[in-house]
């Protein structure tokens with residue numbers, strides 16, 4: 723029979739933190755998060771039960787090995803925070819990034835609480851953008867599409883978790899191919915990294931079609947601008963790469979629209995825009 727290691731919570735915390743230290747910037751915190759997830763407890767329980775005995779089990783062992791291989795913690799615990807709420811996540815969808823909260827803010831700057839138009843999100847991924855917008859805009863209607871069935875599976879889980887299945891229609895679609903309805907507001911955090919760029923190893927765990935946007939990188943952004951103009955959509959808010967502002971400005975030079983406003987991320991880089999037509 724396999725011998726299973728028994729340690730106090732405090733000892734586990736130290737052991738996990740020490741094992742992760744060479745690889746993970748915030749090893750002590752990640753050790754706590756792994757234990758909290760493993761024991762299904764909160765931080766208070768962890769801190770007030772430091773001498774409780776905990777037996778190693780298959781999950782904890784596997785979780786530590788996965789993290790030591792640089793798999794993101796969010797995929798191991800199947801949890802991610804976004805805009806102050808908790809979401810389900812797995813390798814089927816991109817891990818939501820903090821800067822994408824600014825895309826939600828950009829949209830909420832353009833419309834008031836009683837906006838009752840139709841949103842369409844292209845590239846819904848885990849569902850975080852449409853879900854947060856639906857929570858802030860109770861009268862709006864949402865159609866959210868993705869080319870990846872795996873991403874739609876993750877989004878479906880989050881819609882159920884947040885009780886929004888009635889308000890957000892998920893659809894399998896390449897861009898707006900399967901969306902014939904009139905759209906008032908288009909929103910997207912499309913893949914915008916240039917094909918072939920070598921990324922950090924932890925990014926290899928994420929769906930590659932959520933990261934790479936094409937030979938140049940901004941192909942999908944430009945296609946979405948074309949769709950906004952050709953389908954008479956009033957607003958388009960979009961996240962972009964830090965170096966894509968000038969290309970987008972040039973692309974829109976001779977096109978007919980009302981205004982184009984860019985926003986920056988927390989590090990001060992250009993990160994997105996809202997196009998009003």
Ligand SMILES: C[S@@+](CC[C@H](N)C(=O)[O-])C[C@H]1O[C@@H](n2cnc3c(N)ncnc32)[C@H](O)[C@@H]1O
Nearest residue numbers: 818845846847868869870873896897911913932
């Ligand atoms: C950067 S991720 C964004 C996911 C999520 N909205 C977020 O912000 O975390 C881009 C998403 O676009 C989807 N996607 C890529 N190409 C697409 C296309 N042609 N049509 C629809 N969705 C696409 C990917 O599958 C991925 O889920």
